[in-house]
Amino acid sequence: MAVCDSREDINSICLTVVHSIMEKYDIPWDQIGRLEVGTETLVDKSKSVKSTIMQLFEARGCNEIEGVDTINACYGGTSALFNALAWCESSAWDGRYALVVAADIAVYDRGAARPTGGVGAVAMLVGPDAALVIEPGLRGTHMEHAFDFYKPQMVSEYPTVDGHLSNACYIRALDRCYNRYADRFQTRLGRQFSLENDVDYAIFHQPYAKLVQKSWARLAWNDYLLESGSGDDASSQATVDTGEMSDYLHIAGTDESMSDRGLEKAAVKASNQSYTDKVTPSMVLGKEVGNSYCGSLYNGMASLIDAKADAADGSGIDTDGSDGDGSFKDKRVLMFSYGSGLAASMFSVKVRKPVGHIKRAMDIQQRLSTRVALDPDDYHNTVDQREKDYTKYDYTPETSTEHYFPGTYYLDKVDELHRRSYSRKPAVGANGTMKKGNGNVDLYVKSQGNQLQGGRGMFTTTRRAGLGGTYHYRGAPVTHINSAISDPFNMLLGEKQMTAQARSGASKAMANSSSGYSTAKTTTSMAIADPFNMDLDETSNVYVMHHIESARDAARVAHTNCIRADHQAALSRCVMKNGGGGAVRGMHTVARGAMRAMRFLK
Numbered sequence: 001m002a003v004c005d006s007r008e009d010i011n012s013i014c015l016t017v018v019h020s021i022m023e024k025y026d027i028p029w030d031q032i033g034r035l036e037v038g039t040e041t042l043v044d045k046s047k048s049v050k051s052t053i054m055q056l057f058e059a060r061g062c063n064e065i066e067g068v069d070t071i072n073a074c075y076g077g078t079s080a081l082f083n084a085l086a087w088c089e090s091s092a093w094d095g096r097y098a099l100v101v102a103a104d105i106a107v108y109d110r111g112a113a114r115p116t117g118g119v120g121a122v123a124m125l126v127g128p129d130a131a132l133v134i135e136p137g138l139r140g141t142h143m144e145h146a147f148d149f150y151k152p153q154m155v156s157e158y159p160t161v162d163g164h165l166s167n168a169c170y171i172r173a174l175d176r177c178y179n180r181y182a183d184r185f186q187t188r189l190g191r192q193f194s195l196e197n198d199v200d201y202a203i204f205h206q207p208y209a210k211l212v213q214k215s216w217a218r219l220a221w222n223d224y225l226l227e228s229g230s231g232d233d234a235s236s237q238a239t240v241d242t243g244e245m246s247d248y249l250h251i252a253g254t255d256e257s258m259s260d261r262g263l264e265k266a267a268v269k270a271s272n273q274s275y276t277d278k279v280t281p282s283m284v285l286g287k288e289v290g291n292s293y294c295g296s297l298y299n300g301m302a303s304l305i306d307a308k309a310d311a312a313d314g315s316g317i318d319t320d321g322s323d324g325d326g327s328f329k330d331k332r333v334l335m336f337s338y339g340s341g342l343a344a345s346m347f348s349v350k351v352r353k354p355v356g357h358i359k360r361a362m363d364i365q366q367r368l369s370t371r372v373a374l375d376p377d378d379y380h381n382t383v384d385q386r387e388k389d390y391t392k393y394d395y396t397p398e399t400s401t402e403h404y405f406p407g408t409y410y411l412d413k414v415d416e417l418h419r420r421s422y423s424r425k426p427a428v429g430a431n432g433t434m435k436k437g438n439g440n441v442d443l444y445v446k447s448q449g450n451q452l453q454g455g456r457g458m459f460t461t462t463r464r465a466g467l468g469g470t471y472h473y474r475g476a477p478v479t480h481i482n483s484a485i486s487d488p489f490n491m492l493l494g495e496k497q498m499t500a501q502a503r504s505g506a507s508k509a510m511a512n513s514s515s516g517y518s519t520a521k522t523t524t525s526m527a528i529a530d531p532f533n534m535d536l537d538e539t540s541n542v543y544v545m546h547h548i549e550s551a552r553d554a555a556r557v558a559h560t561n562c563i564r565a566d567h568q569a570a571l572s573r574c575v576m577k578n579g580g581g582g583a584v585r586g587m588h589t590v591a592r593g594a595m596r597a598m599r600f601l602k
Helices: 010-024 049-058 074-088 161-188 211-229 232-251 263-269 273-276 286-288 291-307 356-362 366-371 376-389 481-486 500-509 539-577 580-600
Strands: 032-038 097-106 116-126 133-141 203-204 332-339 343-351 407-414 421-426 470-473 476-479
Touching: 010 049, 010 097, 010 116, 010 407, 010 421, 032 049, 032 074, 032 343, 049 097, 074 097, 074 291, 074 343, 097 291, 116 286, 133 161, 133 291, 161 211, 161 332, 161 343, 203 291, 211 232, 211 263, 211 273, 232 263, 263 343, 273 291, 273 539, 286 291, 286 343, 286 366, 291 332, 291 356, 356 366, 376 407
Parallel strands: 032 097, 203 332
Antiparallel strands: 097 116, 133 343, 332 343, 407 421, 470 476
């Protein structure tokens, strides 16, 4: 597991990952339009972590960035991600990227819970042309009131935990989210959901590894019940595949089933092979760095990419220089996010493009191999000292920073007014320049002729539909903004992934070129899924197109406002060039000239 001393707090680890992702992918700082942090680790009850991160952007003249912090135990990172997706779908989107940070420092008092701690921070770029795409409309959520894990002590980082209740809440929320996800899957795709046929990999919020295996076994039980309810033949087949689980059908749907040890053992046994194949690849970082609360689920995605990217040949780059992870492309990853209190969601991600460049940029195995090991006594002393320093102020830490990775931010001082300042350990390469990763690919905001290279964001993507049109933000061209607005998730679903009704509606939508869709290809393999999560049938097509047109109108207004602002700035420079008095006289001159010109207008 990972641990950090008192010179690294929630602000510093978020500063570190934000600066890191901006450098590794060479992202222009002014191309971030939203930044949201999901965390439950606080050093201030009012000032957000996001506002502290803003000092990175202020230094580069960037202040127009939406978003603040989102808090609910381990669910905050997922909520922040959903908010970023909603922003990208909305009329408020201005063509820039969203940046989501999921981070926490998990520490416990001495006792049985302390070994379940950990540290982790994950930064995710959200925007068009992404490799990883959240499937629209496929989401199941469950929320309720529970005191399973909470932090009522304002002077301590340590939580109050009811372990048995927390496990029960986790499994109950898992059941509810699975059933709701399965219902939406069947509604949207026209077939019954199946773990075996429709899930290639699964990632769970991972407080500890054993809970993840129990969770997958629980999904296998739910999947068995779903199949058993679809007919005698399905029930018979399911019984063959799932062994002893049929012995527990009499307690299906009851609270007893969530705590029955016999059922749990039978489900674990029946799902053991699929657990190894589909779940364990995502658990590496969780085992290495421990529970990172909000970052846990997304550490799982990082682990999965590290394990499966470039699986075709095992190398980082094919001989032709392209990403070679063909076997990982088009896979569906089921994700379950849980936060105590409680809030939970199940959703899925499709791998739409090669992700080898993300694997190379993260460089997980090399970074894990360079960590510094602590013996148990040093670990306990480090965590104890964090607790002592938690409310300390008017001091300058004197502990060494030599063991920090290059590019790490750390606490430099806490002044008499509790204001925290930070420094960064230089990230210097062998040639003396700033060290950068090898994950650079072209941004969609850069004009690259008729072809877009790579995919650098996570979770959203946009197709270049050949629609033309250019939107400028602060002088930087955002190419094909109409395409970005019309299809923010580029869900190019194949024949087998669409119901007949959806195919019909999508074809009609694509035929309407005046609404921003390309008519060059109207086959079902290029049909556009509903970007606003509405079915494109005959009854709702007009409503959908209205929202698409509204989004496009918003982009046009932004473009017009930008031109108007540039014109007004040029006019101001003209009339103000002779000083204050000259400015007044200049404005009067302009007004009189305008009036004289109007005389000739009929």
